[in-house]
Amino acid sequence: MALSKKDFEGKKLNADNFTLADFQDFESDDLFEVSEYFYKLIEDAFKKKYMIYGQPFMSSPKTEIDVFDWNTNSIRKFLNFCSYNYLGFSYHPEVMKAVQAAVEEYGTGAVSAPLLSGYSGLLRQLEEEIAQLKGKEMAIVFPTGYGTNIGVLSAILRPGDVAVLDIVSHASIYDGVQLGGADIKVFAHNNPNHLEKVLKNVKTKRVMVCIEGVYSMDGDLANLPELIPICKRYGAKILVDEAHATLIFGEKGGGVAEHFGLEDEVDIAIGTFSKAFGAIGGFVAGKKELMTYLRMTARAYVFSCAMAPHTAAGILKVLEIYKKDKSLRDQLWENIHYIHDKLQEAGLDIADTKSQVVPVIAGNDLRLREISKRIQERGLYTGVVTYPAVSKNKTRLRLSISAKHTKEQMDECVRIISEVFESMKD
Numbered sequence: 001m002a003l004s005k006k007d008f009e010g011k012k013l014n015a016d017n018f019t020l021a022d023f024q025d026f027e028s029d030d031l032f033e034v035s036e037y038f039y040k041l042i043e044d045a046f047k048k049k050y051m052i053y054g055q056p057f058m059s060s061p062k063t064e065i066d067v068f069d070w071n072t073n074s075i076r077k078f079l080n081f082c083s084y085n086y087l088g089f090s091y092h093p094e095v096m097k098a099v100q101a102a103v104e105e106y107g108t109g110a111v112s113a114p115l116l117s118g119y120s121g122l123l124r125q126l127e128e129e130i131a132q133l134k135g136k137e138m139a140i141v142f143p144t145g146y147g148t149n150i151g152v153l154s155a156i157l158r159p160g161d162v163a164v165l166d167i168v169s170h171a172s173i174y175d176g177v178q179l180g181g182a183d184i185k186v187f188a189h190n191n192p193n194h195l196e197k198v199l200k201n202v203k204t205k206r207v208m209v210c211i212e213g214v215y216s217m218d219g220d221l222a223n224l225p226e227l228i229p230i231c232k233r234y235g236a237k238i239l240v241d242e243a244h245a246t247l248i249f250g251e252k253g254g255g256v257a258e259h260f261g262l263e264d265e266v267d268i269a270i271g272t273f274s275k276a277f278g279a280i281g282g283f284v285a286g287k288k289e290l291m292t293y294l295r296m297t298a299r300a301y302v303f304s305c306a307m308a309p310h311t312a313a314g315i316l317k318v319l320e321i322y323k324k325d326k327s328l329r330d331q332l333w334e335n336i337h338y339i340h341d342k343l344q345e346a347g348l349d350i351a352d353t354k355s356q357v358v359p360v361i362a363g364n365d366l367r368l369r370e371i372s373k374r375i376q377e378r379g380l381y382t383g384v385v386t387y388p389a390v391s392k393n394k395t396r397l398r399l400s401i402s403a404k405h406t407k408e409q410m411d412e413c414v415r416i417i418s419e420v421f422e423s424m425k426d
């Protein structure tokens with residue numbers, strides 16, 4: 001139910017009783033009034049030391065980091081299980097050298113949209129590499145992964161069309177569909193029977209099903225072998241976002257579709273450079289006709305500055321290293337198996353993760369807040385995922401495992417989480 005001013009009259013706004021989600025439909029004639037109430041909530045969260053979001057990182061995102069801690073107003077050392085640096089490429093010496101050389105040659109930015117003068121030769125080369133990695137005819141590189149979904153979905157879909165999304169799809173997928181004006185239908189997470197039921201009731205032929213390779217909050221894999229044949233049977237187009245799966249799954253590193261041998265069945269392959277590539281940017285790959293159309297019509301591409309040439313140079317170096325040597329990925333998989341086992345042995349609930357994205361289910365928002373405060377006090381930095389990003393009683397810590405984590409660091413992480421969860425039983 002939407003809140004309004006009168007809900008707070010005579011009461012102190014309390015971070016224990018309200019969350020961001022409560023303010024989304026705040027009733028007021030003044031567009032900005034909600035911010036005054038919301039600000040009080042944030043002030044209270046700071047006072048109670050629950051404000052663990054957006055703390056400035058004072059070092060590179062390695063497995064140990066310096067963070068400016070809001071709660072102590074000081075720079076503190078943390079064990080880092082929060083960055084998407086799955087293969088440690090953001091600080092790989094050869095990648096950094098390639099970026100530095102590109103800055104020397106091309107300067108610091110593209111300073112133009114790609115259809116004007118922002119399309120560097122390095123971007124073109126990167127697009128060719130990505131098309132190969134994804135087994136597609138052509139690829140387009142966008143400035144961000146978020147912008148890729150927004151641009152692609154809003155260019156293809158329009159009012160009257162239907163997009164069928166796994167209910168836990170990333171915000172950029174929901175937002176892209178909404179921007180295009182298509183109707184959104186959801187199916188239960190990874191559930192082929194429910195997908196079929198939804199598709200059966202769709203009246204139009206203009207349907208797109210959107211799936212993720214590795215789900216970003218649960219770390220489980222899309223059940224592509226069962227989902228894809230259903231999409232095909234109903235004539236729906238298939239988009240698979242492999243943001244967290246690229247370079248981790250599939251022999252070539254193409255993602256979960258490649259892992260299942262289903263690359264050719266995917267119409268639109270999406271990914272980001274902000275995870276295992278250790279950079280920033282996004283990509284879409286598919287048939288050359290569709291990519292050519294998108295290059296001219298996806299507004300998040302056409303009307304936004306192109307990726308900086310030095311970013312493209314860094315990503316190209318990542319691909320060069322990765323093609324020759326998969327030892328970082330092998331190490332990551334060793335770490336994934338190790339920490340899954342340790343967390344389970346400690347009796348923690350890691351849901352159905354099959355990957356380097358590892359949820360540790362905490363319960364409701366209030367419990368998670370206290371847990372996150374306690375783990376930070378002990379020097380562990382993890383993702384803290386609350387409602388509405390996940391359902392109300394499934395809030396969680398989210399660990400991002402890296403090839404660079406040592407066994408000692410993973411043991412320490414599990415020990416801190418176990419002790420904090422144990423301390424919450426009091």
Ligand SMILES: Cc1ncc(COP(=O)(O)O)c(C=O)c1O
Pocket residue numbers: 144145146147149170172212216241243244272273274275280281282
């Ligand atoms: C599935 C998925 N798609 C898209 C994005 C957005 O990518 P980026 O952060 O690179 O903009 C994310 C980011 O977490 C994601 O998990």
